[in-house]
Amino acid sequence: MRKSQHKQVNISLRIAIVMAFLLCCFVVVVVRAFSIQVRGAEFYQSQGEKRHVREVEIPVSRGSIYDRNGEPLALSTAMVSVGIVPGQLLDQFSKVEQLAEVLDLNADELKQIITSRKDRQFLFIKRRITPMLADQVKALNMKGVEFRTEFKRFYPAGETLANVVGFTDVEDVGQEGLERTYDNWLTGTSGKKTVVKDLLGQVVADIDIDELVQAKPGKDLHLSIDRRLQYAAYLGLKKAVYKFRATSGSAVVLDVKTGEILAMVNQPSFNPNGTKESNEGLRNRSVTDIYEPGSVMKPFAVVAALESAEYTPQSVVNTSPGEYEVDGFVIHDFRDYGELSLVDILVKSSNIGVAKLVLGLGKEHLWDVYHRFGFGQSSGSGFMGESAGYLPHHDRWRTADHAALSRGYNLSVTTLQMASAYSVFANQGRYRSPTFIKGNINEDKAIIDPMIASQLTDMLSHVVQDNDGHKAFIPNYSVAGKTGTARIAEKGGYSDNYMSSFVGFSPVSSPRLVVAVTINNPQGDAYYGGLVAAPVFAEIMKTGLRLLNVPADQMSRTLADSTVDAVPLMQEVGDVQ
Amino acid sequence: MNMQNGITLLLVFILIGVLVNYVFFQNETRKLFAETQSVEKQKLELNAEWARLQIEKSTLVSNNRIEQVAREQLGMKLPEDEQVLVIVR
Numbered sequence: 287m288r289k290s291q292h293k294q295v296n297i298s299l300r301i302a303i304v305m306a307f308l309l310c311c312f313v314v315v316v317v318r319a320f321s322i323q324v325r326g327a328e329f330y331q332s333q334g335e336k337r338h339v340r341e342v343e344i345p346v347s348r349g350s351i352y353d354r355n356g357e358p359l360a361l362s363t364a365m366v367s368v369g370i371v372p373g374q375l376l377d378q379f380s381k382v383e384q385l386a387e388v389l390d391l392n393a394d395e396l397k398q399i400i401t402s403r404k405d406r407q408f409l410f411i412k413r414r415i416t417p418m419l420a421d422q423v424k425a426l427n428m429k430g431v432e433f434r435t436e437f438k439r440f441y442p443a444g445e446t447l448a449n450v451v452g453f454t455d456v457e458d459v460g461q462e463g464l465e466r467t468y469d470n471w472l473t474g475t476s477g478k479k480t481v482v483k484d485l486l487g488q489v490v491a492d493i494d495i496d497e498l499v500q501a502k503p504g505k506d507l508h509l510s511i512d513r514r515l516q517y518a519a520y521l522g523l524k525k526a527v528y529k530f531r532a533t534s535g536s537a538v539v540l541d542v543k544t545g546e547i548l549a550m551v552n553q554p555s556f557n558p559n560g561t562k563e564s565n566e567g568l569r570n571r572s573v574t575d576i577y578e579p580g581s582v583m584k585p586f587a588v589v590a591a592l593e594s595a596e597y598t599p600q601s602v603v604n605t606s607p608g609e610y611e612v613d614g615f616v617i618h619d620f621r622d623y624g625e626l627s628l629v630d631i632l633v634k635s636s637n638i639g640v641a642k643l644v645l646g647l648g649k650e651h652l653w654d655v656y657h658r659f660g661f662g663q664s665s666g667s668g669f670m671g672e673s674a675g676y677l678p679h680h681d682r683w684r685t686a687d688h689a690a691l692s693r694g695y696n697l698s699v700t701t702l703q704m705a706s707a708y709s710v711f712a713n714q715g716r717y718r719s720p721t722f723i724k725g726n727i728n729e730d731k732a733i734i735d736p737m738i739a740s741q742l743t744d745m746l747s748h749v750v751q752d753n754d755g756h757k758a759f760i761p762n763y764s765v766a767g768k769t770g771t772a773r774i775a776e777k778g779g780y781s782d783n784y785m786s787s788f789v790g791f792s793p794v795s796s797p798r799l800v801v802a803v804t805i806n807n808p809q810g811d812a813y814y815g816g817l818v819a820a821p822v823f824a825e826i827m828k829t830g831l832r833l834l835n836v837p838a839d840q841m842s843r844t845l846a847d848s849t850v851d852a853v854p855l856m857q858e859v860g861d862v863q
Numbered sequence: 864m865n866m867q868n869g870i871t872l873l874l875v876f877i878l879i880g881v882l883v884n885y886v887f888f889q890n891e892t893r894k895l896f897a898e899t900q901s902v903e904k905q906k907l908e909l910n911a912e913w914a915r916l917q918i919e920k921s922t923l924v925s926n927n928r929i930e931q932v933a934r935e936q937l938g939m940k941l942p943e944d945e946q947v948l949v950i951v952r
Contacts, residue, residue, distance in 0.1 A: 347914075358921050363914035364907065417911060435907075442921030517926035761944045841949040 340483050345435045346474035348458055349504030351451060351465075353443075353513040354546075354724045359451055360465070362437040362458075362504075366420035367413040372400045374430025381428050388422050389415070413456065414438045439465075441558040443513055446520040448558040449570040450511070450550050450722075462568055464722060467670040468507055477501025508724040510546035515539060518829040519549040523803070526822045527553040530808035536572040537822060538705040539830055540800040542791060544727045545709070545718035547667070548799070548830065550702070573665070573672045576698035577785050577804065580772025581635045581815070583656075583694030585742055586707070588628055590655040591643040592738045599628045599741050605638040613686040617641050617693075629745045632768065633752045641689040649688050653680035656691070658733040659707040659717065661699055666719030666728065675699045694772060701787075705802035708789045711746065711766070712797030715739035747794045757820035760828045762838035764794035767823065769815035774807065783807045788819035792827050793839040799830045 322330060351360035368389065375382055379397060386393035389412045396411065403409065414436055415423075423431065439454050441447070452463020460469035478499040519537050527535040532553075539549040556567035569575065591597045608622035617637050623630070631639035644652050656662070662677025676698040683691070690696045699707075702720060710717050710733060718730035746766035750756045758767050767790015773780035789802040803819040803826070812818055830836075922928070933939040 357924075358917055361914060361917055361921070363918060364911040440918050442918065442925060444925070444927075446926075514926060761947060762949050838949045841951065 339480055341478050341480050344477035344479060344501040345437070346476050346501050346503040347437050348439070348454070348474060349472040349506045351472070351507045351509060353509055353511045353516075354548075355512065356508075357442075357513045359441065359443050359447060359509065359511070359513065361440045361442070363440060364417075364435055365414040365438045366417055367410055367434045367436045368415065368420070368423055369408050369410045369432045369434060370400070371408055371430040371432065372404045372406055375400050375428070376404060378428065378430075381426060384426055385423065385428065385431065388419070388426065408432065443516065444559065445555040445557050445567075446517050446551065447511065447513075448555045449552050449568060450572075451509075451558070452570075453558045453562075463570055464507070464509070464669070467668060467722075472504045472507060474504035475499065475502045509722055510541075510544075510548060510724045510726075511550070511722070512548045512833065515826075515830050515833055516549040516551065518833075519826045520551040520555075522822050522825040522829075523551050523553055523805075526805060526818065530805065530810060530812065530818050532805045532809070532818075533807040534571055534575075535803070535805040535822075536575070536701040537801065537803045537826060538572050538701050539826060540705045540709050540720055540802075542709050542712040542797045542800055545706070545720045545730070546724065546727070547702075547720050547722055549826070570669065570671070572701040572804075573667065573669050574700070576673050576675050576700055577806070578695050578697065578772050578775060579699050579704060579787060580694040580770035580785065582704060582768050582770035582787050582789050583697075584632060584635065584640050584692070585711070585746060585768055586655055586659055587640045587644050587652065587692040588632060588745070589734060589738060589742060590647055590652045591628065592741060593655065593734070594647050594651065596646070597628055597643065599745055602627055603631060603639050603642050605631075605636050605642070608638070610638040610641060612641060612645070612689045613684060615686045615689070617689060629748050630752075632745050633749050635769070637693045640692040644692040645685070645689060649680040649683045652688065652691060653677070653683075655734075656697065659710060660703055661697060661707065665700070665702050665706050667702065667722060669722065672702075673700055675703055694770060701802050701804045704787070704789050704804070705800050708767075708791060708802065709797075709800040710734065711739050711742045712791040712800055713739075743794060743797070746790065750790070753816070757816055758788055758790055758823050758827075760792065760824050760831075762841055763792045763827075763831055763836075764840040765792045765824075765827065766790055766794050766797075767820075769820055771813065771815045784813040786813055786815040786818040788815050788823040790823055790827070792831060793836065795839040798834065798836045799827060801827050801830070 345364075347362040347364070350358060350362065353359055382397055382400065383393045385391075386396045391411065399409075399411075420433060424433070437458060439458070441451060441453070443451070450463055452465035452467075453461055454465050455461050458473070460466035460472065465472065476499075519539060523535050523537045526532070535553045537549070537551050538547065540546070541548055550570070550572050552567075552569070552571040554567040556562055556564075562568065592599070602625050604625050605619060605623045606625075608619045610617045619636050619638050620634070623634050623636055623639075626634060626636055626639050628639075628643075630636075631643070656677055662675055664672055664674040678687070678696065687696050706717070706720050713730065714736040715732055715734040715738065716730040717733045719728040721728055743766050746768060747764055749768055750758050750765045758765055758769075767788055770785070770787040770789075772785045772787075774783040774785055775781070776783075785804065785806055786808055787802070787804045789800070791797045791800040801823050803822045805818050805822070808818045
């Protein structure tokens with residue numbers, strides 16, 4: 287007992303020492319806690335959230351493009367892009383080799399990239415691979431390899447529509463054609479939401495019920511293009527461009543009633559699903575390239591003559607002797623046609639005839655007619671990169687220019703403008719801006735007297751009818767149209783190269799389609815529009831009328847009057863069935 | 864006093880009940896969330912599949928291929944101009 291009392295003093299001292307020690311520890315803890323909880327709170331909070339609360343992107347696809355019948359022309363499909371975090375791969379080079387093999391990459395290059403950019407957080411090594419290939423990569427089970435969803439654009443119509451629809455770049459932004467024109471419409475906004483992830487990176491919970499940024503997929507685009515007609519037109523044009531070894535060519539098919547562009551084809555073209563090797567085929571020449579049209583302009587000069595009320599379609603103009611001097615320039619005809627009515631001026635395509643017609647009228651009047659038909663102005667189709675063509679103001683015309691303009695020189699047009707201008711004749715004198723979008727029909731406005739339009743329609747049908755064996759002829763349908771063969775201008779004059787064209791519409795009794803064909807620089811002996819462009823016109827028109835079920839208006843052989851021939855033909859059909 | 868004890872006891876039981884409920888539904892939420900996640904994923908996969916099939920379909924019905932099959936396998940051809948007859952009614 288004594289012994290223990292003696293020790294008690296010692297114990298209380300010890301307790302005091304221990305207490306003091308503990309107090310010190312406590313103070314340290316409190317100070318540290320203070321510095322973490324109060325002074326460093328923000329830093330640690332954000333660090334903690336970074337590890338668990340993440341903003342994740344919700345990828346959205348670009349809108350699809352369809353033709354007028356709902357056939358796809360451009361589709362986005364989800365693909366997987368593979369990226370790496372270089373820092374995490376430094377110590378697993380053996381697996382990097384496997385990775386390179388699966389992705390068909392050069393292993394040494396990949397290793398070099400990893401070492402040289404080891405500080406980068408993330409970099410893509412292969413973009414837009416198929417989900418199947420991605421599964422193979424995932425099977426390697428590598429740390430530091432990440433996957434992102436990206437979309438790849440696919441164009442089922444291929445080269446037939448390539449330069450009209452255009453294409454997108456690797457970031458899914460429209461670069462050319464309608465992809466570029468309607469980029470805002472097609473592009474969606476990818477959404478964002480905050481989520482909680484666990485240690486393995488699995489999403490455990492959505493934090494907000496509403497997305498931070500709502501995901502809006504791109505809107506679809508329905509074009510006025512008819513894919514079947516587009517294909518037929520492309521094939522027809524391609525064959526002709528190949529056959530005549532031409533530099534390029536374009537063709538446009540318009541619906542007379544609505545101004546909708548049913549087909550628009552160009553040569554050369556490119557494969558939008560492959561790599562673009564050259565820039566040659568990228569342009570949509572039908573709307574971007576301008577040319578001097580030549581004789582296809584003559585009907586508009588005749589409109590000017592008819593509007594002056596000094597002429598009727600039967601008025602006669604003397605074109606003898608086949609040469610005519612204007613202001614020091616001599617205008618030639620193919621031969622001496624003698625006296626020609628206005629109809630025959632168009633049928634024979636007399637340069638002297640139209641020159642004499644317009645020189646008697648004011649310059650301003652001819653300019654006004656051309657201007658009303660849309661020349662020198664953008665057609666209003668809205669296509670990005672569309673050219674307005676060129677029509678000089680009448681103040682600057684010399685007399686020789688006045689005569690040249692009457693036969694389609696000294697002004698430049700696009701193939702689309704030509705098609706739109708001719709549809710005025712087919713549409714009772716009313717002009718309507720063409721459109722690429724189904725159902726987006728522009729208002730039409732009367733620009734010439736319907737009477738004159740029907741006179742011109744009649745005259746243009748004579749062009750095809752009265753020229754025996756005209757290549758624009760199609761069986762069972764009446765056709766109205768005009769050929770053009772223009773020398774291509776070069777520095778200081780005109781070259782020996784030609785621009786062959788044909789513009790026309792059918793059926794004459796109730797026009798449904800306008801087709802304009804332009805073939806640039808055909809080689810060889812045949813360069814006349816009637817030989818080069820008219821057959822393409824006929825082929826496209828024939829297919830178009832068949833595809834649209836347009837009733838025939840000029841039956842050459844009917845079942846009623848050729849029953850004898852018809853029987854074996856019908857049997858032939860029966861056999862196939 | 865006895866009354867108060869009774870109320871306290873009742874509240875304790877209610878509290879326990881609420882807490883158990885909370886844990887149960889928290890778990891339920893997690894499960895449902897996991898399900899939405901997997902359905903979302905399925906939706907993405909189906910979308911991708913749909914797009915792939917669209918592309919496959921459009922390749923199969925491409926005008927090029929149809930023309931080739933019609934000409935080569937089925938022996939079809941476009942009628943010549945002379946073979947076309949118009950039925951007048």
